[in-house]
Amino acid sequence: MKFLVKWCIMPIPLEMMKTVGLAVIPAGIEYWKALKEKGKLLAHYTFVGKSEGFRILDVESHEELNEIIAKDPGGMMISSEAIPIVDFEYSLKVWKELLERALK
Numbered sequence: 001m002k003f004l005v006k007w008c009i010m011p012i013p014l015e016m017m018k019t020v021g022l023a024v025i026p027a028g029i030e031y032w033k034a035l036k037e038k039g040k041l042l043a044h045y046t047f048v049g050k051s052e053g054f055r056i057l058d059v060e061s062h063e064e065l066n067e068i069i070a071k072d073p074g075g076m077m078i079s080s081e082a083i084p085i086v087d088f089e090y091s092l093k094v095w096k097e098l099l100e101r102a103l104k
Contacts, residue, residue, distance in 0.1 A: 008052035
């Protein structure tokens with residue numbers, strides 16, 4: 001199961017960023033690198049000029065997705081939205097089948 005997970009760093013007070021925020025950044029980097037090595041994180045992008053972006057995750061279940069997002073070291077400062085996605089080729093196959101059925 002693949003999901004596009006949009007993420008956004010929530011506004012936090014500067015003092016909290018100096019203490020908690022800076023402490024979790026290195027742990028977060030290692031966390032996501034490990035998921036990439038395991039094949040769970042397929043892509044990770046940041047929107048230019050923003051504190052937000054998206055990741056593409058490949059998981060076995062909704063529970064695994066929830067666990068990955070929940071265990072993100074910076075997760076308490078990040079808002080996430082998971083959107084199920086399918087491969088482009090599969091999507092084209094389905095649309096072709098629907099079109100062929102409609103034209104019969």
